[in-house]
Amino acid sequence: MTTPSTDSAAVLALQRGDLRRDQITLLRGTAIVALGYGLGAALQLTYVFAADSPAWASVPFWSRLASNIAEVAILVGVLAAFQAHRATRVWWMVAFVVSASAVATVGRFGAQLLFGVHEDPSAAVREAEVVSGFILAAISGGIGMWAMATRRVARVRTRESTRNAVHVEVALKALEQEEIRVRRAVAEGLHGTLQSKLVLVDARLADVLARARERGMGADDVESLAWVRTELDETREIDVREMSRLLYPDRLELGLVPALRALLGRIPASIATRLAVSDAVRTLDDPTACTLTVSERLLAVRVVEEGLTNALKHGPASSLAVELDVADGVLHVRVENDGELYDPAVAGTPSGTARLGMRLNLVGGRLVLSPGAEKGARLEAWLPLGAGAQ
Structure with missing residues (x-):
């Protein structure tokens, strides 16, 4: 049983995890985009503009790249220091990106002077470097913020869907x-x-x-x-x-197999019946273990009842076979008869079968009515079991 303190601790841990993931998304997205811009700008200046300007050709590629990497590092560091990942409003996100971009732009220009990209830049050069650096940083930070906000919205929607699914499951139970x-x-x-x-x-x-x-x-x-x-x-x-x-079938409290034996015992003696139960089902159906719930037993019995009813209603069957097995937490129930040849136009119309199929769909199962091995019909159902049956 959980206590209020335990629930509060779990909520805090979840919130911390969300903030950590938001921070990683923001910083990683910003860094990747900014590095891409920085690398492209360095390559362009070195191999495109340098061909027309001897002054640009004298500046090594690695100096330009290093100054751009310095801007990326400063941009990411400032966003982390400001804890920009905690922003929930658009104007706060914009303020964080603008502030971090301004600091990163100043740092980039200082790195350019330090690495020898510019020795005595003119006013036009300084203005161009500042504007381009700020735009590069702002676009990178904006994309990082957008990635973080998109992931945050997706996370909220996913959890809401999960909660709705849990509520539906609880209501169904x-x-x-x-x-x-x-x-x-x-x-x-x-x-x-x-x-x-x-x-x-x-x-x-x-x-x-x-x-x-x-x-x-x-x-x-x-x-x-x-x-x-x-x-x-x-x-x-x-x-x-x-x-x-x-x-409420007889002997249902004793287990699924006893209830099915009681059900088959009421079939006319002229019809041969066979009940085949796997060891896995017998283990789950042990009344001392209480693995199969009463609702699961009741639904499985309803499948067998529907199969027997269809066999008696749609043709004189001389034998009925009921098989039970379980695999991967799903109970497989099969009822087969050797009555008249399967006719989908007749066999698929009983309202009871349709209602039973809808009931199985509600719990994640399914129902299939198909021809028998040689003649007759086969009714098969797959019923997901609870956590205890996994």
Whole structure:
């Protein structure tokens, strides 16, 4: 559990890291651009202008380059000393760049005198060197600032997207937990309270029916009461129990494999069933480890239920095969039958399959309905598991 002091320390560390990255971006971008300008200017003066001016030809290339490098170093140093990377407003960024460029320009002219680029420059030469040096430094610093600001905006947007994704994931998990809670509550209500009341009603009807027969009630009335009792008993034993299973499958609390065994156990005996589970899935499905969440188990069971429903609905299948495997934190569920030949025009239209596919998409999974190995259809789902299943 995190404490407020821990959270504050983490926030401060993140802010320091951001400032450090901003500083590196600013200084590195400024230095690269300024060095490029400085090298180009030195080469141009040495090999272009020197051809037309003997005075320029007497100045060594390395002296010109050294004075330009000195300007770059001064420019970067002043920006670092001013902590220009902390600027958040445009006018502050401009002020830092202008100030650093002015200092770097003076330093460049001093370096030119020191390295012998100019011995006794005229006013025009001094003006030209100062203006060109300032422009070079300002452009370089401006590009560095632009790179820093662009990276800063990109970082903010990335973190905002990450936070939104986390919020969506948390909300989805909360909805899943709420759905499971409601399903469990309704299933328990159907299985417990409603069935108990139906049992009491059935007992009372049996008593009324017995008295009616003793008192010689008309045969039609006795038959009607008997029909009501039979329908009520079938509703209690079949409809209510099946509705309870649909809401919350049997043995789901014990694990995914026990729930699937209970599901396959209700398939007609004329249809052969096979459940193949890899060792990796059995390890994750161990109820003592609690690796697979209830929501993941429920969704996997829904995939198998949909596959079985489609097999029974769209053609007489003689066998059903269910396979479970996991790789790289993704649960793979496959349900295959040997019913009629796969017809995309029919097999792809069930609304239940479409809704299940949308549900899997919400959690980053996917659902594919395709032809079987020889005939029939194959329903496959890939369900990303939680951090504990990685």
